[in-house]
Amino acid sequence: xxxxxxxxITGLDTADDARLRAIGAQIGAACRExxxxxxxxxxxxxxTLADVFAMAHRFFELPEDEKGALAISxxxxxxxxxxxxxxxxxxxxxIDNKEAFNIGLELASEDPEVLADVASRALNMWPSLPGFRDxxxxxxxxxxxxxxxxxxxxxxxxxxxxxxxEPLFDRPMATVRLLHYPxxxxxxxxxxxxxxxxDYGNLTILAVDEIGGLQVQRRDGTWIDATPIPxxxxxxxxxxxxxxxxxxxxxxxxxxxxPQGGERYSVAFFLDANPHALVDVLETCVSAExxxxxxxxxxxxxxxxxxxxxxxxxxxx
Numbered sequence: 001x002x003x004x005x006x007x008x009i010t011g012l013d014t015a016d017d018a019r020l021r022a023i024g025a026q027i028g029a030a031c032r033e034x035x036x037x038x039x040x041x042x043x044x045x046x047x048t049l050a051d052v053f054a055m056a057h058r059f060f061e062l063p064e065d066e067k068g069a070l071a072i073s074x075x076x077x078x079x080x081x082x083x084x085x086x087x088x089x090x091x092x093x094x095i096d097n098k099e100a101f102n103i104g105l106e107l108a109s110e111d112p113e114v115l116a117d118v119a120s121r122a123l124n125m126w127p128s129l130p131g132f133r134d135x136x137x138x139x140x141x142x143x144x145x146x147x148x149x150x151x152x153x154x155x156x157x158x159x160x161x162x163x164x165x166e167p168l169f170d171r172p173m174a175t176v177r178l179l180h181y182p183x184x185x186x187x188x189x190x191x192x193x194x195x196x197x198x199d200y201g202n203l204t205i206l207a208v209d210e211i212g213g214l215q216v217q218r219r220d221g222t223w224i225d226a227t228p229i230p231x232x233x234x235x236x237x238x239x240x241x242x243x244x245x246x247x248x249x250x251x252x253x254x255x256x257x258x259p260q261g262g263e264r265y266s267v268a269f270f271l272d273a274n275p276h277a278l279v280d281v282l283e284t285c286v287s288a289e290x291x292x293x294x295x296x297x298x299x300x301x302x303x304x305x306x307x308x309x310x311x312x313x314x315x316x317x
Contacts, residue, residue, distance in 0.1 A: 004216065004226055004234070006029045010041035010203055012149045021156050028157035028249075035252030036216050038232040039205075040149075044142055046124060046231070054134050056178040056265055062127060068076065068297055070125045071291070072102065075257050077105050077122040078175060084182070089307040090195025090255075097258050100192040103176040113171075113275070119300035120173040120275050122274050140176050140269075147174070147271035148202050149204055158245065159284040165273075171273040173201075173303055181213065181256060194256035197239035200306040201272035211264040217253040226254075239300060240272065243294045246285035275300035279285040 007026045011019040030037035059067070072080040082100040089096055103124055107114050113121040126133045140310065151165040181193035208214065214226040214234065226234050242251045258264070273279065280296035 002224060004036045004038055004224075006033065006038040006040060006229070006232065009039050009150070009153075012041075012153060013043060013145075017156075017162075020153050020162060024153035024155070024157035027150065027153055031115075031154075031241075031249035034216065035250055036226065036234065036254070037234040039235055040229070040232040041156045042146060042233065044146065044233075045113045047113055048056055048122075048139065051135050052207070052267055053209065053265060054200065055129065056101075056180070058129055058130065058268060059127055059178060060099060060180040060265075062129075066127065067099075067101075068130060070101070070127060073121070076125060077104075077109060077120055078102055079122055079149055080125045082148055088195065089197035090192070094190050094192045094195035095193065096192065096194050097187050098179055098181045098256070100180070101178040103140060105171060105174060106137055106140070111116075112202075113283070118275055119304055120272075139267075142167075143176065143205055143269040144172065144292045146197040147172075147205060147269065150203060150205075151271075154241075158248070158282060160282065168277040169271065169272045171274050173300065175268075175270045175272075177268040177270065179264075179268065181258050181261055182201045184258040184260050187258055189259070191253055191258050193258045196253045196255040198251040198253055199236060199270065200303060201238040201242060201270050202241040202244070203271045204236050204238060205269040205271070207267045208234065208266045211259045211266050213259050213268075215255050215257060218271050219250075223255075238270075239306070240279055240299070242301075243297075244279055244282055246290060246293050248290070272303055273299040 009023055012023055065079045070081045072082050079102050083096050084099040085097060087096045106124055149167055152162045155162050155164040184191050208228045210223040210228055212225055212227055215223045216224055216226050237249050237251055239251045242249055278296050279299050279302055281292045281294055286292050
Protein backbone atom coordinates (compact mmCIF):
# COMPACT_ATOMS: atom_id res chain seq x y z
CA UNK A 1 0.00 0.00 0.00
CA UNK A 2 1.78 3.13 -1.26
CA UNK A 3 -0.84 5.61 -0.12
CA UNK A 4 -3.61 5.78 2.42
CA UNK A 5 -7.08 4.67 1.33
CA UNK A 6 -9.65 7.38 0.63
CA UNK A 7 -13.13 6.71 2.01
CA UNK A 8 -16.19 8.71 0.97
CA ILE A 9 -18.39 8.91 4.07
CA THR A 10 -21.30 10.70 2.39
CA GLY A 11 -24.44 9.43 4.13
CA LEU A 12 -22.64 8.51 7.34
CA ASP A 13 -24.98 10.70 9.38
CA THR A 14 -28.11 8.95 8.08
CA ALA A 15 -29.98 5.96 9.44
CA ASP A 16 -29.36 3.99 6.22
CA ASP A 17 -28.11 0.64 7.50
CA ALA A 18 -26.71 -0.48 4.14
CA ARG A 19 -24.75 2.75 3.71
CA LEU A 20 -23.37 2.53 7.24
CA ARG A 21 -22.29 -1.06 6.68
CA ALA A 22 -20.58 -0.17 3.41
CA ILE A 23 -18.64 2.65 5.07
CA GLY A 24 -17.85 0.44 8.07
CA ALA A 25 -16.45 -2.27 5.81
CA GLN A 26 -14.10 0.22 4.16
CA ILE A 27 -12.98 1.66 7.50
CA GLY A 28 -12.54 -1.84 8.92
CA ALA A 29 -10.36 -2.89 6.00
CA ALA A 30 -8.19 0.21 6.42
CA CYS A 31 -7.85 -0.37 10.17
CA ARG A 32 -6.76 -3.96 9.62
CA GLU A 33 -4.31 -3.13 6.85
CA UNK A 34 -2.64 0.18 7.74
CA UNK A 35 -4.63 1.89 10.51
CA UNK A 36 -4.92 5.18 8.60
CA UNK A 37 -7.35 6.52 6.01
CA UNK A 38 -8.63 9.76 4.50
CA UNK A 39 -12.30 10.69 4.82
CA UNK A 40 -14.10 12.91 2.37
CA UNK A 41 -17.79 13.67 2.06
CA UNK A 42 -18.04 14.81 5.68
CA UNK A 43 -20.27 17.66 6.82
CA UNK A 44 -17.54 20.02 8.09
CA UNK A 45 -17.58 22.95 5.67
CA UNK A 46 -14.56 24.87 4.38
CA UNK A 47 -15.55 28.06 6.17
CA THR A 48 -15.53 26.29 9.56
CA LEU A 49 -12.08 24.86 8.93
CA ALA A 50 -10.78 28.21 7.70
CA ASP A 51 -12.00 29.90 10.90
CA VAL A 52 -10.34 27.25 13.08
CA PHE A 53 -7.00 27.55 11.30
CA ALA A 54 -7.16 31.35 11.40
CA MET A 55 -7.66 31.22 15.16
CA ALA A 56 -4.78 28.75 15.51
CA HIS A 57 -2.49 31.18 13.68
CA ARG A 58 -3.61 34.04 15.91
CA PHE A 59 -3.02 32.03 19.06
CA PHE A 60 0.50 30.88 18.20
CA GLU A 61 1.42 34.44 17.19
CA LEU A 62 0.70 35.65 20.74
CA PRO A 63 3.66 36.74 22.88
CA GLU A 64 5.34 33.92 24.77
CA ASP A 65 4.26 35.26 28.16
CA GLU A 66 0.58 35.23 27.12
CA LYS A 67 0.80 31.67 25.87
CA GLY A 68 2.87 30.64 28.88
CA ALA A 69 0.19 31.93 31.25
CA LEU A 70 -2.01 29.14 29.89
CA ALA A 71 0.63 26.41 30.20
CA ILE A 72 -0.47 22.82 30.64
CA SER A 73 0.10 21.30 34.07
CA UNK A 74 -0.98 18.45 36.28
CA UNK A 75 -3.82 20.61 37.60
CA UNK A 76 -5.04 21.52 34.10
CA UNK A 77 -5.37 17.83 33.17
CA UNK A 78 -4.27 18.00 29.55
CA UNK A 79 -5.73 21.44 28.87
CA UNK A 80 -3.71 24.44 27.86
CA UNK A 81 -0.49 25.40 26.14
CA UNK A 82 2.44 23.08 25.47
CA UNK A 83 5.68 25.00 25.01
CA UNK A 84 7.97 24.35 22.08
CA UNK A 85 10.28 21.36 22.64
CA UNK A 86 8.76 20.20 25.93
CA UNK A 87 6.95 17.08 24.71
CA UNK A 88 8.47 13.77 23.62
CA UNK A 89 6.21 11.39 21.74
CA UNK A 90 9.21 9.15 21.11
CA UNK A 91 10.85 9.26 24.58
CA UNK A 92 14.60 8.84 24.67
CA UNK A 93 15.04 9.56 20.97
CA UNK A 94 13.49 12.89 20.18
CA ILE A 95 12.18 16.08 21.73
CA ASP A 96 9.30 17.26 19.56
CA ASN A 97 9.87 20.48 17.63
CA LYS A 98 6.36 21.80 17.98
CA GLU A 99 4.04 23.76 20.23
CA ALA A 100 0.40 22.96 20.93
CA PHE A 101 -2.79 24.10 22.62
CA ASN A 102 -5.30 21.60 24.03
CA ILE A 103 -9.04 22.09 24.52
CA GLY A 104 -11.22 19.49 26.22
CA LEU A 105 -14.92 19.01 26.82
CA GLU A 106 -16.30 22.33 28.04
CA LEU A 107 -17.51 21.93 31.62
CA ALA A 108 -18.98 24.27 34.21
CA SER A 109 -17.18 24.87 37.48
CA GLU A 110 -20.10 23.22 39.32
CA ASP A 111 -20.03 20.09 37.15
CA PRO A 112 -20.09 17.08 39.53
CA GLU A 113 -17.06 15.48 37.89
CA VAL A 114 -15.08 18.72 38.15
CA LEU A 115 -16.00 19.04 41.83
CA ALA A 116 -15.06 15.39 42.40
CA ASP A 117 -11.68 15.98 40.69
CA VAL A 118 -12.28 13.10 38.27
CA ALA A 119 -9.36 12.34 35.99
CA SER A 120 -9.46 14.39 32.77
CA ARG A 121 -12.20 16.63 34.14
CA ALA A 122 -11.11 20.24 34.43
CA LEU A 123 -11.98 23.67 33.11
CA ASN A 124 -10.65 24.78 29.77
CA MET A 125 -8.23 27.70 29.66
CA TRP A 126 -8.93 30.40 27.09
CA PRO A 127 -6.74 33.11 25.58
CA SER A 128 -8.11 36.64 25.35
CA LEU A 129 -8.70 36.41 21.60
CA PRO A 130 -12.13 37.57 20.41
CA GLY A 131 -14.11 34.67 18.96
CA PHE A 132 -11.53 32.02 19.87
CA ARG A 133 -13.64 30.20 22.47
CA ASP A 134 -16.82 30.12 20.37
CA UNK A 135 -14.94 28.94 17.28
CA UNK A 136 -13.21 26.12 19.11
CA UNK A 137 -16.28 24.92 21.00
CA UNK A 138 -18.27 24.83 17.77
CA UNK A 139 -15.51 22.78 16.15
CA UNK A 140 -15.30 20.46 19.15
CA UNK A 141 -19.04 19.75 18.92
CA UNK A 142 -18.90 19.08 15.17
CA UNK A 143 -15.93 16.76 15.49
CA UNK A 144 -17.47 14.93 18.45
CA UNK A 145 -20.53 14.17 16.34
CA UNK A 146 -18.39 13.08 13.38
CA UNK A 147 -16.31 10.83 15.61
CA UNK A 148 -19.42 9.19 17.09
CA UNK A 149 -20.86 8.67 13.60
CA UNK A 150 -17.63 6.99 12.51
CA UNK A 151 -17.92 4.72 15.54
CA UNK A 152 -21.41 3.68 14.39
CA UNK A 153 -19.91 2.40 11.15
CA UNK A 154 -17.04 0.80 13.05
CA UNK A 155 -19.48 -0.96 15.37
CA UNK A 156 -21.24 -2.58 12.44
CA UNK A 157 -17.93 -3.74 10.99
CA UNK A 158 -17.21 -5.41 14.34
CA UNK A 159 -20.60 -7.20 14.34
CA UNK A 160 -22.02 -4.95 17.06
CA UNK A 161 -25.15 -2.83 17.16
CA UNK A 162 -24.58 0.51 15.46
CA UNK A 163 -25.15 2.44 18.71
CA UNK A 164 -22.84 0.23 20.81
CA UNK A 165 -20.31 3.01 21.47
CA GLU A 166 -22.78 5.90 21.84
CA PRO A 167 -23.23 5.76 25.66
CA LEU A 168 -19.47 5.36 26.09
CA PHE A 169 -18.70 8.62 24.27
CA ASP A 170 -21.46 11.02 25.35
CA ARG A 171 -19.06 12.90 27.70
CA PRO A 172 -15.75 11.93 26.18
CA MET A 173 -12.19 12.61 27.21
CA ALA A 174 -11.81 14.22 23.81
CA THR A 175 -9.32 16.90 22.86
CA VAL A 176 -9.08 19.50 20.13
CA ARG A 177 -5.34 20.07 19.74
CA LEU A 178 -3.96 23.00 17.76
CA LEU A 179 -0.43 22.33 16.52
CA HIS A 180 2.32 24.54 15.12
CA TYR A 181 5.58 23.23 13.64
CA PRO A 182 8.42 25.69 12.87
CA UNK A 183 10.45 25.43 9.65
CA UNK A 184 13.22 22.85 9.60
CA UNK A 185 15.88 25.51 8.96
CA UNK A 186 15.13 27.09 12.35
CA UNK A 187 15.89 23.83 14.17
CA UNK A 188 19.19 22.41 15.31
CA UNK A 189 19.49 18.66 15.59
CA UNK A 190 16.45 16.44 15.11
CA UNK A 191 14.08 17.48 12.33
CA UNK A 192 11.07 15.72 13.80
CA UNK A 193 8.15 17.85 14.89
CA UNK A 194 6.59 14.74 16.40
CA UNK A 195 8.59 11.61 17.01
CA UNK A 196 7.39 8.20 15.94
CA UNK A 197 4.43 7.13 18.07
CA UNK A 198 1.00 5.58 18.07
CA ASP A 199 -1.98 7.58 19.30
CA TYR A 200 -3.39 6.73 22.70
CA GLY A 201 -7.14 6.73 22.32
CA ASN A 202 -9.81 5.44 19.99
CA LEU A 203 -9.88 7.66 16.95
CA THR A 204 -7.94 10.67 15.68
CA ILE A 205 -9.43 13.03 13.07
CA LEU A 206 -6.76 15.36 11.70
CA ALA A 207 -7.19 18.54 9.66
CA VAL A 208 -4.00 19.71 7.95
CA ASP A 209 -2.89 22.71 5.94
CA GLU A 210 -1.32 22.40 2.51
CA ILE A 211 2.15 21.80 4.00
CA GLY A 212 3.01 18.12 4.21
CA GLY A 213 5.08 16.39 6.85
CA LEU A 214 2.97 13.58 8.30
CA GLN A 215 4.46 10.16 7.62
CA VAL A 216 2.86 6.78 8.30
CA GLN A 217 4.67 3.48 8.80
CA ARG A 218 3.39 0.58 6.74
CA ARG A 219 3.25 -2.89 8.25
CA ASP A 220 6.53 -3.73 6.48
CA GLY A 221 8.28 -0.84 8.24
CA THR A 222 8.39 1.49 5.24
CA TRP A 223 7.45 5.13 5.83
CA ILE A 224 5.03 6.78 3.39
CA ASP A 225 3.83 10.39 3.17
CA ALA A 226 0.26 11.26 4.10
CA THR A 227 -0.01 13.94 1.44
CA PRO A 228 -2.67 16.57 2.19
CA ILE A 229 -5.88 16.22 0.17
CA PRO A 230 -8.03 19.39 0.04
CA UNK A 231 -11.28 18.93 1.93
CA UNK A 232 -10.32 15.55 3.43
CA UNK A 233 -9.48 14.62 7.00
CA UNK A 234 -6.77 12.11 7.85
CA UNK A 235 -8.04 9.55 10.36
CA UNK A 236 -6.33 6.85 12.34
CA UNK A 237 -7.16 4.52 15.18
CA UNK A 238 -5.31 4.57 18.48
CA UNK A 239 -4.10 2.02 20.97
CA UNK A 240 -7.32 2.05 22.99
CA UNK A 241 -9.44 0.93 20.03
CA UNK A 242 -6.79 -1.67 19.23
CA UNK A 243 -7.19 -2.89 22.79
CA UNK A 244 -10.98 -2.95 22.53
CA UNK A 245 -10.76 -4.96 19.28
CA UNK A 246 -8.19 -7.40 20.68
CA UNK A 247 -5.74 -6.37 17.98
CA UNK A 248 -8.15 -6.93 15.09
CA UNK A 249 -7.62 -3.23 14.36
CA UNK A 250 -3.96 -2.27 14.73
CA UNK A 251 -2.74 1.23 15.59
CA UNK A 252 0.09 2.47 13.41
CA UNK A 253 3.29 4.41 14.18
CA UNK A 254 3.47 7.81 12.56
CA UNK A 255 5.61 10.93 12.82
CA UNK A 256 5.86 14.52 11.61
CA UNK A 257 8.89 15.95 9.83
CA UNK A 258 9.30 19.70 10.19
CA PRO A 259 8.71 21.43 6.84
CA GLN A 260 11.34 23.09 4.69
CA GLY A 261 10.79 26.76 3.93
CA GLY A 262 7.61 27.30 5.88
CA GLU A 263 5.56 26.63 9.00
CA ARG A 264 3.07 23.80 9.39
CA TYR A 265 -0.26 24.00 11.19
CA SER A 266 -2.66 21.17 11.92
CA VAL A 267 -5.70 20.58 14.14
CA ALA A 268 -6.20 17.16 15.67
CA PHE A 269 -9.34 15.85 17.34
CA PHE A 270 -8.60 12.95 19.65
CA LEU A 271 -11.71 11.02 20.62
CA ASP A 272 -11.38 9.06 23.85
CA ALA A 273 -14.17 7.40 25.80
CA ASN A 274 -15.88 8.68 28.94
CA PRO A 275 -13.61 8.51 32.03
CA HIS A 276 -15.47 5.65 33.70
CA ALA A 277 -16.00 3.61 30.53
CA LEU A 278 -14.60 0.11 30.88
CA VAL A 279 -12.23 -0.77 28.08
CA ASP A 280 -12.68 -4.52 27.81
CA VAL A 281 -12.06 -6.68 24.78
CA LEU A 282 -15.18 -7.00 22.63
CA GLU A 283 -16.62 -10.51 22.57
CA THR A 284 -16.93 -10.36 18.79
CA CYS A 285 -13.15 -9.98 18.58
CA VAL A 286 -12.31 -13.10 20.60
CA SER A 287 -12.03 -16.60 19.18
CA ALA A 288 -10.09 -19.82 19.67
CA GLU A 289 -7.56 -18.52 17.16
CA UNK A 290 -7.47 -15.06 18.80
CA UNK A 291 -7.72 -15.40 22.58
CA UNK A 292 -8.24 -12.36 24.75
CA UNK A 293 -5.02 -10.34 24.84
CA UNK A 294 -5.80 -7.49 27.25
CA UNK A 295 -7.30 -7.23 30.74
CA UNK A 296 -10.08 -4.69 31.31
CA UNK A 297 -9.11 -1.18 32.38
CA UNK A 298 -10.98 2.03 33.11
CA UNK A 299 -10.58 4.48 30.23
CA UNK A 300 -9.29 7.30 32.44
CA UNK A 301 -6.64 5.06 34.00
CA UNK A 302 -5.44 3.95 30.60
CA UNK A 303 -5.19 7.50 29.28
CA UNK A 304 -3.44 8.73 32.42
CA UNK A 305 -0.73 6.11 32.02
CA UNK A 306 -0.12 7.15 28.42
CA UNK A 307 0.06 10.87 29.19
CA UNK A 308 2.57 10.22 31.96
CA UNK A 309 4.90 8.63 29.42
CA UNK A 310 4.77 11.72 27.22
CA UNK A 311 5.20 14.63 29.62
CA UNK A 312 4.63 13.29 33.09
CA UNK A 313 2.06 15.86 34.15
CA UNK A 314 -1.23 14.00 33.94
CA UNK A 315 -2.47 12.93 37.34
CA UNK A 316 -4.43 9.72 37.69
CA UNK A 317 -7.44 9.90 39.97
